Amino acid sequence: MKASPFWILALLVTVCFTLAVTLGLRIGNPVERPQSNNAFKLLFGEGQRLFANEFYVMADVYFHGGYYPSIFDQPEGKSHILAASRGESDEEDTTNVDFFGSPKDWIDRFGNHFRVNQHTHLDQGAEAQEILPWLKLAADTNPQMIQTYTVAAYWLRKNVHKPKEAEAFLREGLHNNPGNCEILFALGRIYNEDYHDTVRARNVWTAALQRWQAQGDDAKKSVESKQLCDAISMNLAYLEENAGNWPRAIQYLEMAKQVSPAPDDIQKQIDEAKRKVTNDK
Amino acid sequence: MSKIFAIAGVVIKELYRRKDFYVLFVLTAVITLVAGMHRFFNDPNIVRYAKDLCMLLIWISALVIAIATTARQIPVERENRTIFPLLAKPVTRWQVVVGKFMGSWLATGVALLVFYIFFGIATGSREEVSRWPVYFQAFWLQWVMLGVVVAITLLGSVVFSAPSANVTICFIAIAGILFLGGHLNVIALRNAEPVQSVICAVYYLIPHLEWFDLRDRLVHGWGRVSWFDCGLATLYAAAYAWLFLLLTWLVFRRKSL
Numbered sequence: 402m403k404a405s406p407f408w409i410l411a412l413l414v415t416v417c418f419t420l421a422v423t424l425g426l427r428i429g430n431p432v433e434r435p436q437s438n439n440a441f442k443l444l445f446g447e448g449q450r451l452f453a454n455e456f457y458v459m460a461d462v463y464f465h466g467g468y469y470p471s472i473f474d475q476p477e478g479k480s481h482i483l484a485a486s487r488g489e490s491d492e493e494d495t496t497n498v499d500f501f502g503s504p505k506d507w508i509d510r511f512g513n514h515f516r517v518n519q520h521t522h523l524d525q526g527a528e529a530q531e532i533l534p535w536l537k538l539a540a541d542t543n544p545q546m547i548q549t550y551t552v553a554a555y556w557l558r559k560n561v562h563k564p565k566e567a568e569a570f571l572r573e574g575l576h577n578n579p580g581n582c583e584i585l586f587a588l589g590r591i592y593n594e595d596y597h598d599t600v601r602a603r604n605v606w607t608a609a610l611q612r613w614q615a616q617g618d619d620a621k622k623s624v625e626s627k628q629l630c631d632a633i634s635m636n637l638a639y640l641e642e643n644a645g646n647w648p649r650a651i652q653y654l655e656m657a658k659q660v661s662p663a664p665d666d667i668q669k670q671i672d673e674a675k676r677k678v679t680n681d682k
Numbered sequence: 683m684s685k686i687f688a689i690a691g692v693v694i695k696e697l698y699r700r701k702d703f704y705v706l707f708v709l710t711a712v713i714t715l716v717a718g719m720h721r722f723f724n725d726p727n728i729v730r731y732a733k734d735l736c737m738l739l740i741w742i743s744a745l746v747i748a749i750a751t752t753a754r755q756i757p758v759e760r761e762n763r764t765i766f767p768l769l770a771k772p773v774t775r776w777q778v779v780v781g782k783f784m785g786s787w788l789a790t791g792v793a794l795l796v797f798y799i800f801f802g803i804a805t806g807s808r809e810e811v812s813r814w815p816v817y818f819q820a821f822w823l824q825w826v827m828l829g830v831v832v833a834i835t836l837l838g839s840v841v842f843s844a845p846s847a848n849v850t851i852c853f854i855a856i857a858g859i860l861f862l863g864g865h866l867n868v869i870a871l872r873n874a875e876p877v878q879s880v881i882c883a884v885y886y887l888i889p890h891l892e893w894f895d896l897r898d899r900l901v902h903g904w905g906r907v908s909w910f911d912c913g914l915a916t917l918y919a920a921a922y923a924w925l926f927l928l929l930t931w932l933v934f935r936r937k938s939l
Binding site for chain 2: 463466467471473474505506508509511512514515516517519530531533534535537557561563566570
């Protein structure tokens with residue numbers, strides 16, 4: 402007896418439907434299960450975190466307009482998007498760094514004509530927005546990767562002029578990393594510099610400082626951690642200075658002095674603030 | 683020459699009868715359009731990631747079409763015994779080899795052109811007219827590079843016993859050249875002798891297919907390559923393609939059918 406293809410198709414559909422219903426009931430209501438918010442989560446589960454660093458590197462590649470060293474070339478060190486978002490690129494122009502070095506032979510020399518061979522940064526103009534998809538993907542694949550939130554927020558508000566989107570992204574980061582002082586500091590900058598809401602900025606930075614102080618001693622010792630404490634304290638000190646609250650400003654400057662790489666400069670500011678307090682009296 | 687083009691014509695007809703190209707094209711188009719429609723941070727002007735993804739898919743698809751089309755040309759003719767009437771026309775073995783090469787290369791070129799037209803419509807419509815030479819160069823250099831890939835695969839098809847083995851080995855070899863080929867000189871320096879000399883010899887012997895990849899220039903808005911360099915790269919690829927064709931003919935000439 403020869404079975405019609407339609408009968409075979411009908412049988413397959415019935416089997417599929419039966420299997421789907423049986424498995425669906427056994428697994429439970431899909432609404433109650435943790436939802437896979439993206440394709441990577443669905444495909445790789447927790448293994449998706451491995452991709453986060455790659456996506457973050459892709460953001461740096463886009464920041465350089467495709468001019469980027471491979472694993473075989475000179476290591477770059479700290480990513481330039483992070484350095485630029487921390488204002489470190491203002492101090493040092495890194496666009497003169499040659500990742501590939503001088504050509505080693507005629508093959509290398511001729512190949513140079515085809516690849517991108519100019520070190521540039523997308524920090525000027527609206528082109529910096531092109532790094533954002535990769536930072537969003539990095540944050541989606543590893544929600545604990547703090548710098549993706551802070552770097553994306555910086556470029557969103559500075560170059561794309563979207564402080565609301567930056568705030569929403571930082572709040573997402575805060576939701577995934579409750580009480581993280583780096584994200585709180587970035588949030589405070591949006592309130593202070595974009596919304597000019599000094600009251601909320603002060604509250605958020607105060608919370609950031611408290612969180613920083615609540616950390617273990619090991620966490621406070623790293624250079625980056627000290628830089629963060631320095632930045633929070635200094636920003637709070639400026640807020641208090643502008644509000645005419647000199648004793649509080651001095652208190653924050655004293656805190657900054659303990660972690661700053663240039664304590665003498667801060668001491669000068671403290672002395673000046675103390676003079677102003679005396680003059681006011 | 684007419685015999686070569688007659689053989690090539692059959693290969694081109696085979697491409698549009700098979701479903702490989704259509705499946706790959708629809709996949710590329712759907713993935714690119716879905717990626718392009720996604721809005722990151724409510725910004726409609728973010729486009730480079732979609733262009734990058736589209737170009738990556740075009741490269742993968744073009745390699746799949748080139749290798750899969752070429753790998754089965756001679757083995758299938760032998761398997762179906764159609765090689766005997768073909769050689770009895772009379773057509774020489776050299777003409778069969780060149781005809782199969784021309785057919786596979788032109789068929790891949792037609793497929794690549796369709797992909798690039800889609801890319802141009804999907805992403806290039808926002809570009810300035812001055813950017814079109816970069817698009818042309820990217821297409822041309824990729825097509826020229828695929829000529830070398832087709833020639834390598836054709837050589838593999840007369841050396842290896844089965845098309846599946848040939849396809850796998852060619853994919854690994856081509857991917858290896860594209861990812862590591864340009865760095866072998868650096869890798870060689872990190873090794874002791876005699877490994878250093880072996881890697882160095884490989885570095886100078888392999889065709890440097892990574893030159894022909896202008897994706898970064900296209901995606902990140904860089905200008906065109908000098909036409910002179912483009913011409914030199916074309917000559918370089920042509921030399922390698924003919925070298926591999928010659929090797930194919932030398933092996934095929936002595937092969938019992």
